[in-house]
Amino acid sequence: MNKISVIIKREYITRVRKKSFIIMTILAPILMAAIITVPTILMMNQSGDYKKIAVIEDNSNLFKGVIKNTKDAEFVYLENTRVDDLKKTFEKAGYYGILYISPELINTPNAAYIISKKQPPIGLLTHIESSLKKEIERQKLLSYKIENLDDIMKNVETNVSVQTKKLDESGVEQGTSTGIAMALAYILGFLMYMLVFIFGAQVMRGVIEEKTSRVVEVIISSVKPIQLMMGKIIGIALVGLTQFLIWIFLTVGIVGVLKTTILAKTNVTEISQTMPQNMMAGNQQTAGTVKTADASPALSEFSKMLDNAMNQPWGLIIVCFIFYFVTGYLLYASVFAAIGSAVDNETETQQFMLPVTIPIILGLMVAMGTMQNPESPLSFWCSMIPLTSPIVMMARIPFGVPGWQIAVSMAIMLVTFAAFVWMAAKVYRTGILMYGKKTSWKEMWKWLRYSG
Amino acid sequence: MALFEAKNVTKQYGSSLALDNVSISVPEQCIYGLLGPNGAGKTTLIRIINQITGPDSGELFLNGKKLVPSDVQLIGYLPEERGLYKKMKVGEQALYFAQLKGLPKAEAMRRLKYWFKKLDIIDWWGKKVEELSKGMAQKVQFVTTVLHEPKLLIFDEPFTGFDPLNTKIVKDEILFLRERGATIIFSTHNMESVEELCDNITLINKAKTILEGSVNEIRSKWAANEYDLVFNGNVKIEGNGHYNILKQQNDNDRSVIRLKTTSDISTNDILQNVMGAGSIISFNPALPSMNEIFIRVVEARN
Numbered sequence: 001m002n003k004i005s006v007i008i009k010r011e012y013i014t015r016v017r018k019k020s021f022i023i024m025t026i027l028a029p030i031l032m033a034a035i036i037t038v039p040t041i042l043m044m045n046q047s048g049d050y051k052k053i054a055v056i057e058d059n060s061n062l063f064k065g066v067i068k069n070t071k072d073a074e075f076v077y078l079e080n081t082r083v084d085d086l087k088k089t090f091e092k093a094g095y096y097g098i099l100y101i102s103p104e105l106i107n108t109p110n111a112a113y114i115i116s117k118k119q120p121p122i123g124l125l126t127h128i129e130s131s132l133k134k135e136i137e138r139q140k141l142l143s144y145k146i147e148n149l150d151d152i153m154k155n156v157e158t159n160v161s162v163q164t165k166k167l168d169e170s171g172v173e174q175g176t177s178t179g180i181a182m183a184l185a186y187i188l189g190f191l192m193y194m195l196v197f198i199f200g201a202q203v204m205r206g207v208i209e210e211k212t213s214r215v216v217e218v219i220i221s222s223v224k225p226i227q228l229m230m231g232k233i234i235g236i237a238l239v240g241l242t243q244f245l246i247w248i249f250l251t252v253g254i255v256g257v258l259k260t261t262i263l264a265k266t267n268v269t270e271i272s273q274t275m276p277q278n279m280m281a282g283n284q285q286t287a288g289t290v291k292t293a294d295a296s297p298a299l300s301e302f303s304k305m306l307d308n309a310m311n312q313p314w315g316l317i318i319v320c321f322i323f324y325f326v327t328g329y330l331l332y333a334s335v336f337a338a339i340g341s342a343v344d345n346e347t348e349t350q351q352f353m354l355p356v357t358i359p360i361i362l363g364l365m366v367a368m369g370t371m372q373n374p375e376s377p378l379s380f381w382c383s384m385i386p387l388t389s390p391i392v393m394m395a396r397i398p399f400g401v402p403g404w405q406i407a408v409s410m411a412i413m414l415v416t417f418a419a420f421v422w423m424a425a426k427v428y429r430t431g432i433l434m435y436g437k438k439t440s441w442k443e444m445w446k447w448l449r450y451s452g
Numbered sequence: 453m454a455l456f457e458a459k460n461v462t463k464q465y466g467s468s469l470a471l472d473n474v475s476i477s478v479p480e481q482c483i484y485g486l487l488g489p490n491g492a493g494k495t496t497l498i499r500i501i502n503q504i505t506g507p508d509s510g511e512l513f514l515n516g517k518k519l520v521p522s523d524v525q526l527i528g529y530l531p532e533e534r535g536l537y538k539k540m541k542v543g544e545q546a547l548y549f550a551q552l553k554g555l556p557k558a559e560a561m562r563r564l565k566y567w568f569k570k571l572d573i574i575d576w577w578g579k580k581v582e583e584l585s586k587g588m589a590q591k592v593q594f595v596t597t598v599l600h601e602p603k604l605l606i607f608d609e610p611f612t613g614f615d616p617l618n619t620k621i622v623k624d625e626i627l628f629l630r631e632r633g634a635t636i637i638f639s640t641h642n643m644e645s646v647e648e649l650c651d652n653i654t655l656i657n658k659a660k661t662i663l664e665g666s667v668n669e670i671r672s673k674w675a676a677n678e679y680d681l682v683f684n685g686n687v688k689i690e691g692n693g694h695y696n697i698l699k700q701q702n703d704n705d706r707s708v709i710r711l712k713t714t715s716d717i718s719t720n721d722i723l724q725n726v727m728g729a730g731s732i733i734s735f736n737p738a739l740p741s742m743n744e745i746f747i748r749v750v751e752a753r754n
Binding site for chain 1: 466499502504505521524527529530531533534535536537538539540548549551552553554593596
């Protein structure tokens with residue numbers, strides 16, 4: 001046991017001291033923080049950019065006052081002005097652009113256009129389009145001469161936002177958000193995939209390094225091969241955990257600092273209005289949250305989201321994540337170690353990598369599908385099969401999984417992981433002492449049956 | 453008493469037999485040569501002694517007791533396929549190997565400083581291994597092999613990569629270790645160093661022991677019937693019914709003559725026969741080199 005800790009220490013320290021490790025550890029959180037904060041900053045700068053737009057409709061007055069001013073755009077209706085005249089001077093006159101609406105618009109959908117020096121933002125275009133569309137619809141309705149049309153229209157106008165509620169065992173309704181569950185499933189599944197793959201591959205490279213530098217025979221005359229293998233696997237796992245912890249702390253720290261320094265200048269309600277709007281936009285369709293463009297419910301929506309995030313079974317998620325990470329990583333890392341021991345250099349690993357990569361990729365793909373339909377038979381079976389279960393089960397858990405399923409999946413995982421480590425150790429023991437022979441799966445199978 | 457014994461060791465890899473009923477007995481404070489052509493099974497035997505692999509059958513004894521896993525502390529092994537972590541610093545690495553052999557850190561440090569100074573590599577302590585020359589790296593490996601003062605030392609081709617000066621240094625260290633009580637198993641293809649260092653040998657060919665015993669006994673046995681005569685001055689002698697002349701050579705006022713007896717004539721009678729030819733400086737049985745014996749024995753078997 002003492003010797004294993006010596007090995008773990010070496011594996012850990014030599015890796016943590018590497019320049020590449022230090023650079024990656026510092027750079028990644030900065031990138032992550034940038035990804036999180038830059039869009040927010042951009043969004044806010046955008047909203048501060050006030051635009052004045054000249055509207056010309058050849059004096060038809062069909063759409064006068066139809067397009068309402070927003071907080072970042074003002075629409076000025078000009079009479080007795082021709083587009084061609086204004087074209088040359090609109091910038092000097094302080095206009096962002098010219099919107100021309102032909103009277104033909106009611107019958108010809110593309111009879112309006114906007115002239116500007118820059119590409120107009122999507123938000124502005126959407127606002128113009130929907131305003132005009134509404135007006136044309138109104139005018140068309142008017143042509144039917146329905147009595148009390150205005151009242152009817154007011155009555156018809158509706159805002160809808162579908163809320164999801166989940167019944168827990170005691171029958172209490174809990175507010176949940178499918179959006180949150182999906183995001184969580186995605187993050188957990190992907191994190192698992194990354195951890196297993198990046199650090200599993202590091203184990204393999206470490207084994208190859210020891211084999212090609214011929215250092216391995218010296219070591220295994222002092223310790224058992226399985227001690228060397230497990231020491232390496234555990235040491236690298238600790239490197240991975242260290243890196244992730246630093247990443248999380250640094251990212252949270254940097255984001256926090258940026259938020260307080262840069263965003264503090266802007267008024268608070270604005271942030272809380274723009275932020276959730278933007279965040280919800282991506283989730284709208286799948287999350288079943290039907291929203292109008294109206295920004296007023298956004299604030300309450302955001303706080304609801306936070307509540308929902310708190311309602312996730314965090315205890316279960318953390319316990320399961322640790323369990324599946326440890327067993328999943330050990331399972332794959334030991335296979336990677338066995339492969340590393342069987343080859344003479346890294347290029348030879350190709351033929352062995354494919355069969356190992358397939359279940360991981362498959363797991364990730366099923367995990368993505370799980371977000372659409374967490375109860376599908378495919379998701380269920382893949383969360384039971386040990387090669388895919390660490391990724392798929394983690395993706396299922398935020399949607400709620402029956403306790404017995406988790407228990408069965410974990411039990412299968414434990415048995416398989418023990419079997420894999422045992423087999424890998426046998427292959428490893430023989431493989432590290434074999435030089436210059438091209439190894440096949442058949443050969444490795446033979447090594448499995450060699451005695452001590 | 454034998455410090456180490458292997459009795460009837462057999463090991464099979466798939467369908468190929470690596471060791472077939474091999475036994476060796478290594479007396480205490482002996483330098484024991486393990487010889488054989490490439491692929492004969494030497495490395496397998498060494499790995500079994502180091503408990504890197506286990507035998508299919510047979511027994512191993514260290515100090516008269518059955519070999520157990522904790523005995524790795526009592527064995528030092530310098531494999532033929534040896535290496536160091538290229539990116540690691542020399543001192544740190546030596547310390548790592550010492551700790552793997554069970555030495556406490558402080559003690560390992562003290563002994564390492566001693567050995568590094570003795571072999572004149574202390575300046576390299578903080579350097580990375582990749583900056584070392586091959587001979588330098590070999591010295592580091594030698595130190596890590598002997599550092600925990602093992603009872604049994606196993607050297608597999610310890611001199612490859614050394615210049616003559618460093619070869620001598622390492623040879624002297626090996627002899628010094630033997631003086632201090634270590635027993636050494638020594639595997640090599642360099643037969644000169646076998647004659648120079650080894651007390652006993654075992655020759656393995658195709659998984660079987662084909663020759664064993666003390667180096668001197670083996671050489672005299674194979675020398676049978678050949679003698680070297682050295683005369684002062686330019687001397688010529690003729691063969692007769694009792695012996696043939698194999699070789700006559702004159703240089704620097706000396707004549708070196710090898711003869712082979714063909715009957716059971718005694719050495720005194722031979723001397724009587726040749727005494728008249730000139731003044732004899734020496735008369736010795738002509739010992740074949742280990743190289744010759746090796747080639748003859750192995751070829752006879754093949």
